């Protein structure tokens with residue numbers, strides 16, 4: 001490279017975000033809560049590849065969905081010509097994997113997943129090209145009980161995450177036959193109002209008129225509101241199923257509103273559909289969507305297997321958590337280990353390992369032995385690290401087999417605590433201090449006795 005040529009920095013792909021260390025504790029809190037809530041309902045995690053055959057999605061999601069029409073990152077494998085796609089969602093992958101490994105051979109399965117998804121859309125607040133979802137798929141369950149269970153599992157997750165302003169919207173889109181009858185009437189209705197349809201709606205008029213109900217176009221709202229309602233077309237069984245879901249939710253005091261215009265983007269949904277919505281995120285207010293997809297598994301060549309699931313948008317939920325002021329432990333360690341001189345550096349490695357074995361988080365000052373940094377500059381780093389204690393090992397300490405432990409979070413006015421303790425006693429001393437402190441300062445204790 002020529003010397004005077006300016007090196008152009010490579011920046012990340014638009015709409016694909018770095019998750020930086022400052023946000024990592026929030027992600028961890030979210031992920032840990034998800035793990036424990038889903039586990040408490042007996043859901044088991046499944047991890048599928050990020051790349052799948054393109055046909056999985058074009059066949060699985062339906063050709064006339066936003067995702068398949070315009071949002072997929074598809075490419076040709078340059079080695080063998082295979083058509084591949086970065087997964088835009090995971091239901092199709094989970095169903096593929098379940099069939100491939102015959103996961104439902106011994107009965108229904110409760111599965112969940114988490115990970116990045118890829119959609120080529122216009123990046124904006126709450127809408128990215130790489131984003132993350134947590135989803136659950138319950139395969140092989142017929143009754144309305146599993147629909148209600150999935151919904152209640154979401155409610156528990158919101159509660160555990162400290163999120164309050166998320167409301168549940170519910171609908172039933174019946175079965176294919178019921179939708180067909182409704183569709184005929186719907187197309188006739190829209191044709192009567194053709195002058196009001198925008199280009200998107202005109203394009204969908206015959207391919208996917210149900211999706212027109214989902215329009216966000218304000219000039220179409222009144223007309224769409226008065227359109228024939230799918231709910232009025234439900235037969236006995238669909239109606240009973242929908243009532244079954246509502247009965248369980250009512251009995252458990254889960255509030256919901258029925259939104260007759262609620263449909264899902266994917267063609268494979270039937271019967272129960274639901275969305276969790278908030279007003280706090282602007283126009284990207286849907287944090288979770290789900291419902292039944294009884295026809296999908298058969299469409300993929302499996303035995304007819306009823307199923308129900310949901311997917312939630314992690315970034316949108318994290319934004320809500322931030323807005324709600326949810327407290328989470330910042331990136332901090334318990335101890336910053338300061339040392340001076342070569343013998344002390346060697347000793348400090350031993351000490352750091354002993355402290356970690358005692359359950360403490362330790363940052364060991366790193367530097368070459370010849371230029372380890374002055375004591376003062378190391379103490380500055382210790383302060384900046386957010387550690388609760390500095391453990392200091394200098395020449396004197398090595399000679400006496402002791403370490404100096406200095407409290408770094410002494411409140412103003414208090415005497416700075418500084419004690420010198422034999423090496424062997426240091427781990428217990430710090431653990432006692434931190435656990436003893438726990439009652440009035442619980443922002444950072446990792447130690448589990």
Ligand code: ATP
Pocket residue numbers: 089119121126127128129130131132133265284286287288289311312313314315316
């Ligand atoms: P939207 O109408 O907002 O485009 P969708 O119907 O495409 O949503 P789903 O496919 O049901 O969304 O995905 C489930 C959830 O994943 C959404 O409710 C949302 O919270 C989140 N999500 C979807 N697309 C994105 C994206 N591009 N960026 C961030 N989150 C997303």
Ligand code: MG
Pocket residue numbers: 066
């Ligand atoms: Mg979308």
